[in-house]
Amino acid sequence: MQAFEEKINELENELEQLGNQLADNYFQTVKVLARLTELSEKFYDGSHSRFVSEKSALIAEDLGMTEEEIMEIRISGLLHDIGKLSFPETCLYKFSNEMSEKEYSKYVQHPILGMRLIEPYKLFSNISEIILQHHEKLDGSGFPRQLTKEQIHPAAKIITVVDYFHNQIYRRQRIRGENHPGAIQFSSTSTFLDSTRERYNAALNYLTKKSNVLYDSKIVDSFIKIIETERKNLGLRSVMRIAVNALEPGMMFAEDYFTSYGLLMAAKGETITREALPQLRRFVEAEELPQKVLIIK
Ligand SMILES: [Fe+2]
Numbered sequence: 001m002q003a004f005e006e007k008i009n010e011l012e013n014e015l016e017q018l019g020n021q022l023a024d025n026y027f028q029t030v031k032v033l034a035r036l037t038e039l040s041e042k043f044y045d046g047s048h049s050r051f052v053s054e055k056s057a058l059i060a061e062d063l064g065m066t067e068e069e070i071m072e073i074r075i076s077g078l079l080h081d082i083g084k085l086s087f088p089e090t091c092l093y094k095f096s097n098e099m100s101e102k103e104y105s106k107y108v109q110h111p112i113l114g115m116r117l118i119e120p121y122k123l124f125s126n127i128s129e130i131i132l133q134h135h136e137k138l139d140g141s142g143f144p145r146q147l148t149k150e151q152i153h154p155a156a157k158i159i160t161v162v163d164y165f166h167n168q169i170y171r172r173q174r175i176r177g178e179n180h181p182g183a184i185q186f187s188s189t190s191t192f193l194d195s196t197r198e199r200y201n202a203a204l205n206y207l208t209k210k211s212n213v214l215y216d217s218k219i220v221d222s223f224i225k226i227i228e229t230e231r232k233n234l235g236l237r238s239v240m241r242i243a244v245n246a247l248e249p250g251m252m253f254a255e256d257y258f259t260s261y262g263l264l265m266a267a268k269g270e271t272i273t274r275e276a277l278p279q280l281r282r283f284v285e286a287e288e289l290p291q292k293v294l295i296i297k
């Protein structure tokens, strides 16, 4: 009898290890795919996908979604634009209403391309559906399938709100301006800041106006509450340069940091987590990250 129980315990341990290994493999795959996605983000200030992922997860939490749903949204946010990987630069820096007909027809394909890239991974089946739907709108004016209201996955409804906001505020206008005659050119830092504030207000006004038309009103309300609270708290915080060894969870990067081979390892606006600390220290040892980094505390 004792031998039998021992065998059961042994099997249980093995299963647990196997489960941990699977979870490890899953998150490693997410990391690789997320880094690939970031290769198409050079026309943003900070990381578009990390912003969308972080804020979408906060909304999901605020709306009382389950742990599993929040994790799914987090991953979908990281990977939602993976279908843009093969895009030419013109499709990356232009807004959709500035694209030529040919560019636009390629652009509307990116949710489908993204879904196809992710689909082979069986564990990602919900995520590939969310990626496919992240440009759908409540009134059926979205793409690629013109879904309406209840037909749209709740996670896709969240991502589309955060995605709109980030595109309006953090797309690099000046770089966009180099080849685009209609783009805004800034003459001084203060004009740039005023313009950012204007764009911030305009983006929130647009979301409010299109609440219940294009976007789910509960999601818009939750997002505005989250982003406004963050903005107010940010005003009370200070920017400082601090040694990586002295970083604490909850601090926020105030600059983008890239590795020597061009990968974004820390994005402006990203909150530092306890899990990230050992990796950041390793980056300093490998001289991929400066000894001191600019943070908001
Ligand atoms: Fe997209």
Ligand SMILES: [Fe+2]
Pocket (backbone or CB within 6 Å): 048, 052, 080, 081, 163
């Ligand atoms: Fe996006």
